[in-house]
Every structure is written in C-alpha cells, then in structure tokens.
Amino acid sequence: MNILEVKDLCKTYIVNKRQNNVLKNVNFMIDEGEMVAVMGPSGSGKSTLLYAVSGMDDLTAGEVNFCGKNIAGMSERELADLRLDEMGFIFQQMYMLKNLTILDNIILPATQSKKQREPRRETARRGQDFMRRLGIIDIADNDINEVSGGQLQRACICRSMMNNPKMIFADEPTGALNRTYSDEVMEELVKLNSEGTTIMLVTHDVKVAAKCTRVMYIVDGNIKGEYDLSGCSTQIRERERALNNWLLELGW
Numbered sequence: 001m002n003i004l005e006v007k008d009l010c011k012t013y014i015v016n017k018r019q020n021n022v023l024k025n026v027n028f029m030i031d032e033g034e035m036v037a038v039m040g041p042s043g044s045g046k047s048t049l050l051y052a053v054s055g056m057d058d059l060t061a062g063e064v065n066f067c068g069k070n071i072a073g074m075s076e077r078e079l080a081d082l083r084l085d086e087m088g089f090i091f092q093q094m095y096m097l098k099n100l101t102i103l104d105n106i107i108l109p110a111t112q113s114k115k116q117r118e119p120r121r122e123t124a125r126r127g128q129d130f131m132r133r134l135g136i137i138d139i140a141d142n143d144i145n146e147v148s149g150g151q152l153q154r155a156c157i158c159r160s161m162m163n164n165p166k167m168i169f170a171d172e173p174t175g176a177l178n179r180t181y182s183d184e185v186m187e188e189l190v191k192l193n194s195e196g197t198t199i200m201l202v203t204h205d206v207k208v209a210a211k212c213t214r215v216m217y218i219v220d221g222n223i224k225g226e227y228d229l230s231g232c233s234t235q236i237r238e239r240e241r242a243l244n245n246w247l248l249e250l251g252w
C-alpha cells in the first residue's frame with residue numbers, strides 16, 4: 001500500500017520578481033516500508049521536494065497524498081498536527097534547543113502531541129528507551145554542546161521517533177558527520193526501516209543511498225531515473241558499485 005503519492009507536483013519560488021520553477025510536474029509513489037534516497041546535483045530541487053511532500057512548505061500546484069489524504073487541501077493547523085503526529089524529521093543542522101537537556105529535546109514532540117496522552121514520567125521513560133536503543137543513554141542529562149555530532153544526530157533520530165511516526169523525512173541526515181558517525185546513524189535508520197518505518201531521505205553520499213531500497217535521481221526539478229535496490233545483493237560493496245555505475249550513466 002502506498003503511504004505517499006505525489007501527482008504533478010510543481011514548486012515555484014519568486015525571488016526579486018524572478019520566477020524559479022524548481023519542481024516541474026513531479027510524479028512518484030512511496031510504498032509503506034520503503035526506504036527511498038533522493039539524489040541529484042546541487043540545486044536540482046531535492047530539499048525542496050522533501051519539504052513540499054512533507055507539508056513543511058506549500059505547493060505551487062499538484063497533489064501530495066499522505067496516507068490517502070491530500071495535504072494541499074489542509075489548513076496550517078491540520079498540517080502542523082499531521083507533521084507532529086504522523087511524521088518524523090531529521091535534518092543535517094539538527095535543530096536542538098540550547099536550553100534543554102538532550103532527553104528533554106528528545107521528548108519535546110511527545111509533550112506537544114495530542115496523540116500521546118500519557119504522564120510526563122511515561123514520556124521520559126519512552127525517550128530513555130530510545131536513547132538506550134541507540135546507545136546514547138549516558139548523555140541524557142547533557143547539554144547539546146556537551147556531545148559529539150554522531151551522538152547528537154542519534155538523539156535527533158530518537159526525537160523523530162517519539163510520536164511513532166508513519167514516515168521519517170530526513171534531509172542529509174549524515175551530511176555533517178564523519179564516516180564512522182555516518183555509518184552508525186545509517187545503521188539505526190536501516191534498523192527502524194526494517195521494523196516498518198517508511199523513510200525518505202536526501203543524500204549526496206552513494207554509501208548512504210546504497211543502504212536504501214530505492215534511489216530517485218533528480219535533475220533540474222524532474223525525476224530523471226529510479227533505481228530499485230531491493231533485489232540487489234546484500235553485500236554493501238556490490239550495492240555501492242551497482243548504484244555508482246547507474247549514477248554515472250545518468251551523468252552523476
């Protein structure tokens with residue numbers, strides 16, 4: 001069953017009276033349980049696409065059906081509730097609040113949600129469980145400037161999971177990390193995906209994309225090709241090689 005269906009999506013920015021047609025009639029679907037990477041040259045519209053289909057930014061034209069509901073017809077309030085309750089977000093810049101501990105940052109979405117009606121102690125316990133799972137429980141009471149980049153990004157994954165989202169949207173989740181931290185973060189995302197969370201992520205990194213089930217390649221606001229990795233070898237090196245060859249054919 002599809003969780004996301006995008007029909008003729010267009011996004012135009014107007015800057016200094018000049019029109020920039022960034023997304024041009026984009027069509028695709030994502031099924032429940034998929035992990036889809038969006039790749040493409042710088043400026044091709046990857047982040048714009050992610051923000052448009054996740055209701056973070058408005059559409060110029062087209063339809064985005066999330067779990068069968070067109071988000072283009074939703075009010076700001078409805079969209080905010082949808083993003084909070086049904087979607088998880090992970091960004092390269094992480095966006096954690098400076099005056100809160102790591103644990104308080106993680107549980108913040110649950111304290112704002114109407115979906116999870118539970119005592120704060122229970123919310124904190126769930127947050128701690130996620131932290132334990134991701135191997136960062138020892139930094140629960142730290143400030144955000146007292147942890148490593150990899151730990152902070154894993155904390156962002158915990159935060160994105162607090163409201164049990166149907167889908168996670170990630171914009172360059174490993175973009176600011178070294179290879180070791182990047183591998184750790186990807187391991188966790190792959191694990192969440194294998195447990196049923198659908199994921200769409202933007203990346204420039206072939207090693208990251210090779211861990212996904214499908215790759216969409218965007219050029220100049222259009223999907224130029226899609227590569228299905230679900231039937232590919234489980235050997236990561238082979239997946240990377242196959243994906244690399246395909247990307248080179250597309251002019252990567």
Ligand SMILES: Nc1ncnc2c1ncn2[C@@H]1O[C@H](COP(=O)(O)OP(=O)(O)OP(=O)(O)O)[C@@H](O)[C@H]1O
Binds near residue numbers: 014042043
């Ligand atoms: N908020 C905005 N206002 C105006 N123009 C924007 C805005 N966001 C993006 N753009 C423009 O849209 C185009 C696509 O940008 P976008 O960030 O989606 O590309 P990208 O493929 O994610 O690039 P990169 O890989 O460099 O992050 C660019 O020309 C950019 O300048």
